[in-house]
Amino acid sequence: MIDLHTTPTANGLKASIMLEETGFEYRVHKIALTRGEHLAPGYLAINPVGRIPTVVDQDTASGAPLTVYGTAAILLYLAEKSGKLLPADLEARARVFQWLGIIQADIGAAYTGQFVFNVLAPEPMPWAVEHYNALCLRLVAPIEQQLGKTRYIAGDEYTIADVLGYPLATVSMLRQPGNLDAYPNMRRWVAEVGARPAVQKGMTVGT
Ligand SMILES: N[C@@H](CCC(=O)N[C@@H](CS)C(=O)NCC(=O)O)C(=O)O
Structure with missing residues (x-):
C-alpha cells in the first residue's frame, strides 16, 4: 500500500497519474493548501x-515505510519499482532524465513564478508578469519542437517525461493566453496521452 499526500495541482496530478499508470494499490490523503x-x-x-x-510506501524491501517527496523523485521511484515508463537503454534513459529536469526544474519553476505574479500577487507587478509569461513561452517551445519530431516527449516510447508533461500542458498552460492554440504538436500529443485510462483517472484524484 502506498499513501499519497496530495492536492490536485499540476504537481499533485503528476504523482496520481503515475500511481494509476503503475497500478500500485494506493490511498489518497488530501492536503488543503488553502487551509495550510x-x-x-x-x-x-x-x-x-x-x-x-509526498508518497509513503508501506511495502518496502527493508520493511520500513519509505517517504519520497517531489514529483521527479516519486516518478523515478515508482518507475524503478514497477519497471514501467523508464527505458532500460542508457541513452534512452538519459533523454528521459533530460526532459525530467527541463519540465520540473526549468519549466516548473517558471510556471510557479508565473502563478505567483499573475494570480497571487496582491497588487499588479507588470514587469514580473511579463518576465514570467515570456519565460514560460520560451521554455515550453522546445517541447513543441520535440513533439514535431517524435511521438512522445523523450522519443517514440511513452515515459515518465509524458506523465510530467501532461498536467503542465493541461493545467499550467491553461493560464497562458491562447492556451495551446499555437502548439499543434502538443495538441496532438495531449489528445493521445489524455485518452489513456490511467491519465484520465489520475487527473481526477483529490478533486
Ligand atoms: N519540486 C516539487 C514542487 C512541489 C510544489 O511546488 N508543490 C506546491 C503545490 S504544486 C506546494 O505544495 N506549495 C505549497 C507551499 O509551497 O507552501 C515537485 O516537483 O513536486
Missing part, C-alpha cells in the same frame, strides 16, 4: 519541506 494543512505538524513530520506531493 501542508504546514501542520502532522504533515511536516512526514515531509519537512511542507509541500505536496
Whole structure:
C-alpha cells in the first residue's frame, strides 16, 4: 500500500497519474493548501519541506515505510519499482532524465513564478508578469519542437517525461493566453496521452 499526500495541482496530478499508470494499490490523503494543512505538524513530520506531493510506501524491501517527496523523485521511484515508463537503454534513459529536469526544474519553476505574479500577487507587478509569461513561452517551445519530431516527449516510447508533461500542458498552460492554440504538436500529443485510462483517472484524484 502506498499513501499519497496530495492536492490536485499540476504537481499533485503528476504523482496520481503515475500511481494509476503503475497500478500500485494506493490511498489518497488530501492536503488543503488553502487551509495550510501542508504546514501542520502532522504533515511536516512526514515531509519537512511542507509541500505536496509526498508518497509513503508501506511495502518496502527493508520493511520500513519509505517517504519520497517531489514529483521527479516519486516518478523515478515508482518507475524503478514497477519497471514501467523508464527505458532500460542508457541513452534512452538519459533523454528521459533530460526532459525530467527541463519540465520540473526549468519549466516548473517558471510556471510557479508565473502563478505567483499573475494570480497571487496582491497588487499588479507588470514587469514580473511579463518576465514570467515570456519565460514560460520560451521554455515550453522546445517541447513543441520535440513533439514535431517524435511521438512522445523523450522519443517514440511513452515515459515518465509524458506523465510530467501532461498536467503542465493541461493545467499550467491553461493560464497562458491562447492556451495551446499555437502548439499543434502538443495538441496532438495531449489528445493521445489524455485518452489513456490511467491519465484520465489520475487527473481526477483529490478533486
Ligand atoms: N519540486 C516539487 C514542487 C512541489 C510544489 O511546488 N508543490 C506546491 C503545490 S504544486 C506546494 O505544495 N506549495 C505549497 C507551499 O509551497 O507552501 C515537485 O516537483 O513536486
